[in-house]
Amino acid sequence: MSVFDRNGLRDLQICVAGPGAIGLTLAARLSVGGFQVAVIARNESLHAIRESGIRLIDREGDHTFRVDVGSASAFPKQDILFLCPKSQDMPALANAVRSVVGADTIIVPVINGIPWWYFEGEAGAWAGRHVRSVDPDGSLKSIFRSSQIIGTTTVITAERVQPGFAKTFNPLQMTIGEINNEISPRLERLAAVLQMSGIDVQITWRIRDAVWTKVVRNLISNPVSAVTGATLRENFGDGYLAEVSRQMLYEVLPVIAAYGARLETDPNTILAAGRKMGDVKTSMLQDLERGAPLELAAICDAVLELAALHGISMPVTQAITGLARFRSRCNFAMQAAQ
Incomplete structure (x- = not known):
């Protein structure tokens, strides 16, 4: 599929796991862009989104969307999976979303701090090392294949007002890059999806600089x-x-x-x-x-x-x-x- 086939892009299966401030912002903006978004949620977030949908107030206005919401088992394999937990919740979320990750799923961890994949695809003395502070037992490395990961950083200052409802009033910016420092067609497709959703995207071949x-x-x-x-x-x-x-x-x-x-x-x-x-x-x-x-x-x-x-x-x-x-x-x- 060509990156410029924007109608075709809207057929992608896209999932956001972790409906915190950033996850809600992404899910809402993807919905604004015309994408069908699934949201993996639990507890109070699950109930709130199931009852009232997701709501985002941003620079463009007040948006409310009904989305498919549930546990990972409720959804098929996804084309793009955005992981949006707090970093300390990533191991639990990784286990919870295994069922939606197929062989070709693009995994986009939208997290703060040094990512567990930092040394993946690197050469030299630290090649393949895991960062113990964020992945003490190496479980994240074992669950997610590094070849499926696209690195990202965000400049999105959002606040979750209540379950299912977030606010942000600053520009929405993301930088994305392959962790092996290549510029790939799938990277360009992901950029197109985000741009169509009103997010300013930069593609980089040095994602660790952005990190x-x-x-x-x-x-x-x-x-x-x-x-x-x-x-x-x-x-x-x-x-x-x-x-x-x-x-x-x-x-x-x-x-x-x-x-x-x-x-x-x-x-x-x-x-x-x-x-x-x-x-x-x-x-x-x-x-x-x-x-x-x-x-x-x-x-x-x-x-x-x-x-x-x-x-x-x-x-x-x-x-x-x-x-x-x-x-x-x-x-x-x-x-x-x-």
Whole structure:
């Protein structure tokens, strides 16, 4: 099928697993683009979506769509599977979606932090290694064939208001790339699907550069916000907090270089962009306020793990990560006591 056969693209079987803020945004935008979307959900999300559909308020308006929703067993093999859990929930989700993954299914993990597939398709001393912070027992590597994965990063600041309902008011941007650094026809088809859905897409042959750029944005804001409660505007507008984030950014630069990657954006531009995001709560701050686990393993621990492999010290990042973990534990203890 030609990438330009856009009517043909709408015949694709597309599934979104994980109806959090990003998953709901993707499912709604795919529906806006005219695609039939299946959503894998459970518990309160399953009931809410089954009863009222999915709802998204974005820059274009207020969208509500009825979609097929259920467990993976309710759906056939999929052409494209978007995995949109919190990173710590990925192992459980991976087991839950096995039945919809066929031999030719394109698997698109839309997750924060360092992905489990980071060393797949790489040469050199670290080839094939798994990142223990996000895949301790290597189960993700065993469940998903690396040849089926397309790497992605998102710049989507969305908030789940309630089950089945999300809001986002900033531009929707995604970068996609093959993890073996090739430009393939299936990559171009995926880009066309996303573009037809109103998402600004960049194709790259260096997806790990995009991963590190997103990791840096998360690393220097998410754990800081969990400790302070600051929005992005407050984090990067306050002199003290901005300096903490700046130190964390410059600590990670040698790690990125050690793995032969580079930032797609100048460090100062990253810092300036944070202020322009407005009073947006980071995903980690949203999770803290909801009493949910924080994505510290993928966003912080995995970076520290990769730094340690090269003997690189990151004291400020280590300290902020520890404070965020302490804040999370206290939050759980308070909830348990109530």
